[in-house]
Amino acid sequence: MRKSKQSRKPISISKDKYLWPYLLVAPALITICCIVLIPAVKALVMSLQNYDLRYSPKDIHFIGLDNYRAVLGDEFFWNSVWRTLIMVVLCVSLQFLLGFALAVLLNRNFRGRGVLRAVSMIPWVVPGVLVGLIWRWMYDGNYGVINDILVKLGIFQHYYGFLAQPDSALLSVILTYVWQGIPFFTLMILAALQSVPHELYEAAAIDGANGAQKLMRVTIPAIKNSVTVSLMLRVIWVANSVDVIFNMTEGGPAYATQTLAVYIYQKAKAMNLGYSSTLAVLLMVILMCVAIPYMIYSFRTEEDL
Amino acid sequence: MKSTSKKRAGGILAGILIALFMVLLIFPFYWIFITSVKPESELYGAVVTYWPHHITFQAYRELFESFNFIKYMKNSLIVAVVTTCTTLVLALLAAYAFCRFRFPGRKFLMGLFLCNNMFPTVLLLIPLYAIMRQWGVLYTPTALILAYTTFTLPFCVWLLNGYIKDTPVSLEEAAQIDGCNRYQAFMKVFLPIMKPCLVATGVYIFMQAWNEYTYASLLSNADSRTITVALKTLIGQLGVQWDMLTAGGIISVVPVCIMFFFAQKRLIEGLTAGAVKG
Numbered sequence: 010m011r012k013s014k015q016s017r018k019p020i021s022i023s024k025d026k027y028l029w030p031y032l033l034v035a036p037a038l039i040t041i042c043c044i045v046l047i048p049a050v051k052a053l054v055m056s057l058q059n060y061d062l063r064y065s066p067k068d069i070h071f072i073g074l075d076n077y078r079a080v081l082g083d084e085f086f087w088n089s090v091w092r093t094l095i096m097v098v099l100c101v102s103l104q105f106l107l108g109f110a111l112a113v114l115l116n117r118n119f120r121g122r123g124v125l126r127a128v129s130m131i132p133w134v135v136p137g138v139l140v141g142l143i144w145r146w147m148y149d150g151n152y153g154v155i156n157d158i159l160v161k162l163g164i165f166q167h168y169y170g171f172l173a174q175p176d177s178a179l180l181s182v183i184l185t186y187v188w189q190g191i192p193f194f195t196l197m198i199l200a201a202l203q204s205v206p207h208e209l210y211e212a213a214a215i216d217g218a219n220g221a222q223k224l225m226r227v228t229i230p231a232i233k234n235s236v237t238v239s240l241m242l243r244v245i246w247v248a249n250s251v252d253v254i255f256n257m258t259e260g261g262p263a264y265a266t267q268t269l270a271v272y273i274y275q276k277a278k279a280m281n282l283g284y285s286s287t288l289a290v291l292l293m294v295i296l297m298c299v300a301i302p303y304m305i306y307s308f309r310t311e312e313d314l
Numbered sequence: 315m316k317s318t319s320k321k322r323a324g325g326i327l328a329g330i331l332i333a334l335f336m337v338l339l340i341f342p343f344y345w346i347f348i349t350s351v352k353p354e355s356e357l358y359g360a361v362v363t364y365w366p367h368h369i370t371f372q373a374y375r376e377l378f379e380s381f382n383f384i385k386y387m388k389n390s391l392i393v394a395v396v397t398t399c400t401t402l403v404l405a406l407l408a409a410y411a412f413c414r415f416r417f418p419g420r421k422f423l424m425g426l427f428l429c430n431n432m433f434p435t436v437l438l439l440i441p442l443y444a445i446m447r448q449w450g451v452l453y454t455p456t457a458l459i460l461a462y463t464t465f466t467l468p469f470c471v472w473l474l475n476g477y478i479k480d481t482p483v484s485l486e487e488a489a490q491i492d493g494c495n496r497y498q499a500f501m502k503v504f505l506p507i508m509k510p511c512l513v514a515t516g517v518y519i520f521m522q523a524w525n526e527y528t529y530a531s532l533l534s535n536a537d538s539r540t541i542t543v544a545l546k547t548l549i550g551q552l553g554v555q556w557d558m559l560t561a562g563g564i565i566s567v568v569p570v571c572i573m574f575f576f577a578q579k580r581l582i583e584g585l586t587a588g589a590v591k592g
Contacts, residue, residue: 029496033411034423037404037467044464045430048441055441062444107335114332117325125332127578129339134574136525138542139563142549143342146349146556154345157362191339200586235586249434252527256546273436277532282440289437300432304425 052286060283069283076287085264085272086288090295093248093268096183101243103187105236108194115195116202126199133192141256144185148172148257172258175265182254182266186247197239201232241303245296269295343567350374350560357557373557374565383562386544390566393458393540394523400459401466401519402512409474410500414483424475430468435528438464443532453535461529466519473518476587477511514580517573524570541566 059072080086115126132140147155150170159165171181209227218226251274254260260267260275267275269292276285349357350373352366377383411417412424442461446452451460485507489499505512527542534543545566548559574581 027417030411030415030417030420033407033415037408037427037471038423040404040463040467041427041430044442044460045433045438045468048438048445048464049433051441051445052437055444060444062447110331111335114328114335117328123579125336126582127575129336130574130578130582131343131571132339134521134570135343135567136527136542138525138527138545139346139567142545142559142563143346146554146560147342147345152358152362154362188338188342191335196582197586200582245432245434249436251436252542256527270434270436274439274528277436277440277443282444286437286440289434289440293434293437296432296434300429304429304432 052289055283056286056290058283060286062280062282072283076283077291079284080287080291085267086269086291088264089267089269089272092179092266093270096179096186096268097244097247099183100186100190100247101240103183104190104194104243105240107187108191109198111191111195112198112202115199126196129195130192132189133196137189137250137252138256140185140189141253144181144188145172145257148181173262175263178258178262178265182257185253185257186250189253190243190247193243194239197235198232201235202228205231237306238303241299244299248292248296346560346563349556350564352557354557373561377558377561377565381544381548381558381562383541383544383565386539386541387565389455389534389538390524390540390542393455393462394520396455397459397462397466397523398516398519401463401470402516404463405467405470405474405515406508406512408471409478410504412471412475413478414486427468427471431465431472433464435465439529439532442529446533452533453538455538457533458523458526458530458538458540461533462523462526466522470515470519473515473584474511477508477515477584480587481507481511510580511584514577514584517577518581518585520573521570524566 056076057071057073058069059075060069111129115122115129147153148171150156150168150173153168153171155171156165156168160168169177171177205228209231210223213223213227248268249270251270254266254268254271255274258266260271269288273285273288273292276288348364348366351369351371352363353368353370353372356363356366356368408427412420438461442457442464443452446457446460451457481504486499486503489503490496494502524540525542526540527546530540530543531546534540539547541562545559545562548555548562
C-alpha cells in the first residue's frame with residue numbers, strides 16, 4: 010500500500026447488494042471448509058483414535074489421550090523436535106544473513122541488476138525434490154563434485170560421505186536449505202530496502218551521520234517489519250518441509266536427519282495415521298507459538314484497509 | 315567525504331561478492347545439466363570432469379522411451395492446469411469481494427484465509443489421505459488438485475488482495491457512472507486491468523502445483539504419479555540413475571523457469587508488497 014490511505018467509500022452500497030460479497034466469497038470459503046478446516050478437525054479427532062489403515066475400520070475407536078502419552082514417551086519424537094529446532098535456527102539465521110548480504114549488494118545501481126535479481130531467484134523456482142536430489146548428487150561420497158573441489162583445494166585429504174555419516178548429514182541438509190532459502194530473503198529485503206525514501210539518507214548525511222549510523226538509524230528501522238514477517242514465514246516453512254530432506258537422506262543415516270516433519274511423514278507412510286496425527290497436532294502447537302504473533306501482526310497492518 | 319578511488323574499490327569488491335553469490339546459486343544447475351549429458355563412463359569415472367569430453371543425449375532418450383516420462387509430464391500438467399484455473403477463479407472472486415465491498419464479517423473471513431497459510435502441510439496430509447480414501451478419489455488427479463488447493467487458495471486470496479488494493483477503484487466507478495452495471499464493470503474494466511496480475515498469480519500457482527512433492531507422493535500411484543514423484547522413483551534398490559534423474563530434472567524445471575521469467579516482475583511486486591507496506 011502506498012501512502013494513499015484509500016479511505017474513500019467503496020461504491021455505494023444499497024441493501025439488496027449486501028448479499029453480493031457473501032456470494033463472491035462463498036465458493037472459496039466452502040472450498041476451504043471442505044479441504045482445510047474439516048480435515049484439520051479430523052486430524053484432531055484421529056489423534057485421539059487408534060486409527061491405523063492396517064486395521065479393519067470397525068476396530069478403529071477412541072483411545073483418549075493414549076497417543077499423546079505414547080508420543081511424549083517416544084524418544085524419536087523428542088530427538089526429532091530437537092533436530093527440528095537446530096535446523097530451524099541455523100537455517101533461518103544463515104538464510105537471513107546471506108540473503109541480507111546479497112540484498113545489500115544488489116541494492117546498488119548497476120546495469121543488469123534486474124537480470125541478476127531474476128537469476129538469483131532460480132533456486133526458489135526449482136522443485137524441492139530436485140533441490141534435494143541435486144545436492145545429494147553433489148555431496149556424493151564417490152563421485153560428488155563437492156568432494157572433488159575440497160580435495161583439489163587441499164581442504165580434504167580424502168573423499169567424505171557427507172550424507173552417509175550421522176555427524177555431517179544434518180549440517181549438509183541445513184546448508185542445502187540455506188542455499189534454497191537465500192533468494193526469498195534477498196527478494197524481501199531488497200524490496201524493503203528500495204522502499205526506503207532516498208531523502209532519509211540525505212537528511213541523515215546532512216546531520217553528519219556516518220555509514221554505521223545510517224544503517225542503525227535509517228535502514229534497520231525501515232526494514233524491520235518486512236524482515237520480521239519474512240523470518241516468521243521462513244520458520245514455519247522450514248519446520249514443515251519434508252521434500253528436500255526426504256529426498257536427500259530419507260531421514261537417515263541412523264535417524265540423523267529425522268526432523269519432526271519427516272517423522273510424521275514416515276509414520277503416515279507406514280499407515281499409522283492416528284499416531285502421526287498426534288505428532289502433527291503437536292507440531293502445529295509448536296508452530297502456533299510463531300504463527301500467532303505473525304497473525305496478530307498482519308491483522309494490525311491490515312487495519313488501514 | 316569518500317574519495318572516488320575508495321568508492322571504486324568498493325564497487326569492485328561488491329562486484330566480486332555478487333559474482334561469488336551468483337556462482338554459488340547457479341552452479342548446482344550447471345552441474346545437473348552437465349551430469350545429464352555425460353556418458354555413464356564419465357559419470358562414474360575416476361576423475362570428476364567439469365566439462366564433459368563426450369556429450370550424449372542418451373539419458374533424455376531413455377527417459378522418454380523406456381521410462382515413460384511423457385506420461386508423468388502429462389499428469390503434472392493436468393493437475394497444475396486445473397489447480398491454477400480453479401484457484402484463480404475462486405481466489406479472484408473472494409479477493410474482489412474483500413477489496414471492493416465492506417460487509418459485516420469481512421475481517422473475520424479475511425483472517426480465516428490468512429491463518430490458513432499457517433497450516434502445516436503434514437497436518438492436513440493425514441486426514442486428507444483418509445478422506446480421499448473414503449470419497450474414492452485417492453490416486454486420481456482430483457486428489458492432488460484438492461490437496462494443492464489447500465495451500466494455493468489461501469495464499470492467492472492474500473496475493474490478489476494486495477494487487478487489487480493497489481488498483482484504483484475510480485475506473486470501475488467511472489464505468490458505472492457511464493451506465494455499466496457492476497458485472498459489466500467487472501468484466502470490461504476490472505479484468506483487463508488485472509490481467510498482468512492474474513497472469514503472475516497463475517504462474518505462481520502453476521509453479522507450486524508443478525513442484526509439489528509431499529502430497530503427491532502419498533496421494534498418487536504408478537498411474538497418476540507426477541514428475542516430482544517419478545524423479546524420486548529413479549532412485550532404486552540398485553542405486554541412483556543420475557544421468558536420467560538429472561535429465562528429468564532439467565526437463566521439469568525448464569517450463570517453470572520460462573514462465574517465471576515472463577511473470578517475475580509482477581510476481582515479485584506482489585510477493586513483496588505485503589511485507590513492504592508495514
